[in-house]
Amino acid sequence: MAAIIRALPLTCIRYPKYKSAAIKTASNALQFQRLESTSQQIPKLEEFDKPQFPGSQSRWTEKLEFVRGDIYDGIPVYRVMNRDGNIIDPSHDPKLSQEMITKLYKGMTLLNTMDRILYESQRQGRISFYMTSFGEEGTHFGSAAALDPQDMIYGQYREAGVLMYRGYTLDQFVNQCYGNKNDIARGRQMPVHYGIKSLNFVSISSPLATQMPQAVGSAYALKRSQTGLCVICYFGEGASSEGDAHAALNFAATLNCPIIFFCRNNGYAISTPTHEQYKGDGIAARGPAYGIPSIRVDGNDILAVYNVTKAARQLVVDESKPVLIEAMTYRIGHHSTSDDSSAYRSVDEVRFWHQKDHPISRLRKYMENLGWWDENKEKAWKEETKKQVMQTVVKAEKLKRAPIDEMLKDVYDEMPPHLKEQLEAIKAHIEQYHEHYPVDNYEKN
Amino acid sequence: MALRHLRLAPIFKKLTRLENSDLLKSKNQYKLLCRLSHFTYVPDTVSASDGETTRMNLFQSVTNALDIALAADPSAVIFGEDVAFGGVFRCTVGLQDKYGRDRVFNSPLCEQGIVGFGIGMAVAGATAIAEIQFADYIYPAFDQIINEAAKYRFRSGNEFNCGGLTIRAPYGAVGHGALYHSQSPEAFFAHVPGIKIVIPRGPLQAKGLLLSCIRDKNPCIFFEPKILYRMAVEQVPLKDYELPLSKAEILTEGDDVTVIGWGTEVHVLREVCQLAQDKLNVSCELIDLMTILPWDKETVINSVKKTGRLLIAHEAPLTGGFGAEIAATVQNECFLNLEAPIERVTGHDAPFSHVFEPFYIPSKWRCFDAIKKLINF
Numbered sequence: 001m002a003a004i005i006r007a008l009p010l011t012c013i014r015y016p017k018y019k020s021a022a023i024k025t026a027s028n029a030l031q032f033q034r035l036e037s038t039s040q041q042i043p044k045l046e047e048f049d050k051p052q053f054p055g056s057q058s059r060w061t062e063k064l065e066f067v068r069g070d071i072y073d074g075i076p077v078y079r080v081m082n083r084d085g086n087i088i089d090p091s092h093d094p095k096l097s098q099e100m101i102t103k104l105y106k107g108m109t110l111l112n113t114m115d116r117i118l119y120e121s122q123r124q125g126r127i128s129f130y131m132t133s134f135g136e137e138g139t140h141f142g143s144a145a146a147l148d149p150q151d152m153i154y155g156q157y158r159e160a161g162v163l164m165y166r167g168y169t170l171d172q173f174v175n176q177c178y179g180n181k182n183d184i185a186r187g188r189q190m191p192v193h194y195g196i197k198s199l200n201f202v203s204i205s206s207p208l209a210t211q212m213p214q215a216v217g218s219a220y221a222l223k224r225s226q227t228g229l230c231v232i233c234y235f236g237e238g239a240s241s242e243g244d245a246h247a248a249l250n251f252a253a254t255l256n257c258p259i260i261f262f263c264r265n266n267g268y269a270i271s272t273p274t275h276e277q278y279k280g281d282g283i284a285a286r287g288p289a290y291g292i293p294s295i296r297v298d299g300n301d302i303l304a305v306y307n308v309t310k311a312a313r314q315l316v317v318d319e320s321k322p323v324l325i326e327a328m329t330y331r332i333g334h335h336s337t338s339d340d341s342s343a344y345r346s347v348d349e350v351r352f353w354h355q356k357d358h359p360i361s362r363l364r365k366y367m368e369n370l371g372w373w374d375e376n377k378e379k380a381w382k383e384e385t386k387k388q389v390m391q392t393v394v395k396a397e398k399l400k401r402a403p404i405d406e407m408l409k410d411v412y413d414e415m416p417p418h419l420k421e422q423l424e425a426i427k428a429h430i431e432q433y434h435e436h437y438p439v440d441n442y443e444k445n
Numbered sequence: 446m447a448l449r450h451l452r453l454a455p456i457f458k459k460l461t462r463l464e465n466s467d468l469l470k471s472k473n474q475y476k477l478l479c480r481l482s483h484f485t486y487v488p489d490t491v492s493a494s495d496g497e498t499t500r501m502n503l504f505q506s507v508t509n510a511l512d513i514a515l516a517a518d519p520s521a522v523i524f525g526e527d528v529a530f531g532g533v534f535r536c537t538v539g540l541q542d543k544y545g546r547d548r549v550f551n552s553p554l555c556e557q558g559i560v561g562f563g564i565g566m567a568v569a570g571a572t573a574i575a576e577i578q579f580a581d582y583i584y585p586a587f588d589q590i591i592n593e594a595a596k597y598r599f600r601s602g603n604e605f606n607c608g609g610l611t612i613r614a615p616y617g618a619v620g621h622g623a624l625y626h627s628q629s630p631e632a633f634f635a636h637v638p639g640i641k642i643v644i645p646r647g648p649l650q651a652k653g654l655l656l657s658c659i660r661d662k663n664p665c666i667f668f669e670p671k672i673l674y675r676m677a678v679e680q681v682p683l684k685d686y687e688l689p690l691s692k693a694e695i696l697t698e699g700d701d702v703t704v705i706g707w708g709t710e711v712h713v714l715r716e717v718c719q720l721a722q723d724k725l726n727v728s729c730e731l732i733d734l735m736t737i738l739p740w741d742k743e744t745v746i747n748s749v750k751k752t753g754r755l756l757i758a759h760e761a762p763l764t765g766g767f768g769a770e771i772a773a774t775v776q777n778e779c780f781l782n783l784e785a786p787i788e789r790v791t792g793h794d795a796p797f798s799h800v801f802e803p804f805y806i807p808s809k810w811r812c813f814d815a816i817k818k819l820i821n822f
Contacts, residue, residue: 207593248561
């Protein structure tokens, strides 16, 4: 495992065969390692026949040949079990306990139930916005399970399962979506922008990819504090096109930061298919160009995601360098409640992934093969999750919103005089014009 | 960013050699050098209670502040483009040798990465001191500053913050910096709740204010007037001291006109006040605003209530400049006290050009003329 991730030297890009050639040329590639000293070493006389440019380490060629990005087989997709839940190579079975597998399965299905109910809540106008994780539950739970609970997490917005695995409660999810007074962020952000310090899950923000260089900075700080912890940073394949993604990969490599970049490649960025997003071999192929060990994994195979993340974690912590994981998956749901994906893709395409290659059904087959799950358990669990989520929603709906003071708090650590003035002004105004504002929905001070 | 080879380091290196040569040791020779600029730097004085002092120019006082910050806080790091060898303006000289390569290091050439990285360090609880090589090149990091740094604490319900982040950037006109080595972008940032913006007028203030920014629990942008890096020299206390943010300073008291500026412009205005006294017998009250956001309304309002007239000067363009914010606030708070329309003398609403700089900047004669208008209204 680790060996596969470890060394995909830059030289590989030139050759049609990525797979075994990569490993064979790994030792060969060592001689091309760039010097990390600040000044260039003056070469010995006999070495003068090699290029001496400080910007790269390679050899001369007299052939005029462009390096083509379109001539090699793509980086292969690592998997552990097939679509029937059968382990393909037993040596790669992580042999997770029944308890652990059940926890993962229950988590994925609970997230699925919560998604269905909150999606409906939005359709009924009870919450303003929602984004489901349909089809990507495997990437969330598989990766989360392979981390240390203290590792810092930076997400994009479609990683609710990671947070759920960490212990974020249904109440916390639903309160955030309803923006009620129990929401940790006081109702300031749109729904699904979760975040909580105690679980080391940094608050989500809408601007795409901004979390990526930030995650690198946090990884650098963790490295300096010598805690043995790392950072994982999730992002979609669309976000990978942002300048901040480039910044993050390059900074992480040059500054040797212990960070796992986890890309969810689900085929679409809202309506934009990947062939309009990039021309290269997906996201994983960019890693080696930055000097980052990279791997591609079947995102619908939770065991494969677990293995890859676990090995990546080992690598980044041991060697203090970044790793890039590209999890191939499919966005089964609409982009968000503001999107109707049938406007740009076929129902048949979605049905294929929903019915033939779904992370939840695959893990269920794996469990059934082992006799750990059956129809009765499935039915009972489904009932229970539905009841749990419904009760949580009913409770959250009854709660008022936070006091309006919260609108102007936490802008700075302490409220500066001009904000105090504005707060007094709005209070005086509302007192006079209260009948024109929804004051009853907000908690009194 | 583009055209880095045009940056000013070589010119300043030449100046250092001049400055350090025997030729320039005498006061007159130094004045000769300064005559090339549009203002005269008058050193501030320290009180005996400030303890031991030493002669420093502005870049040395910045280095001194950074040195103190790193010594006092083991989590503090400094990074940016070319900071490792000492920085293109010499602000980080010797710090890597003293504190190690993991605390003072070069980043790749990417401003959005520098600020994003700094935010992440601060979120993890460390103190991050990021350098943007010129304020003109801060815009690639605009998104990280405005959408991220400024909103971190608010949007997370105070679960997370990046209060440990300080962004330093050389700032303002320099004589020949043209479009991309002269800009004063403070007004862009003044429109953003959640950050602090600070601009010192000399070495004494630079050290105290920078230490305050580094230790403040909010993300701060610290703009260093680069024309003062070598030109502004004065005695600076060696001790660790902080100057309060959001506090303006009244430099000279007066009764007829309130005059406000920040950074280099304070020195222009100091001369203007003297001119007004000498030629017009007008008594000006000179205020250095120092913190642009959140700014010290109280000091400014109290002064205008006394004088009844206000001149605001800044190098940045007029339209949407921070002078507009001050003028609107003063108009609202001091309506009954104002005896003339508020005057703003600023850069023009054009890009900052190369050979026309003497006509572009809010020179002392343009400011002097504005005072005449204020008095004669």
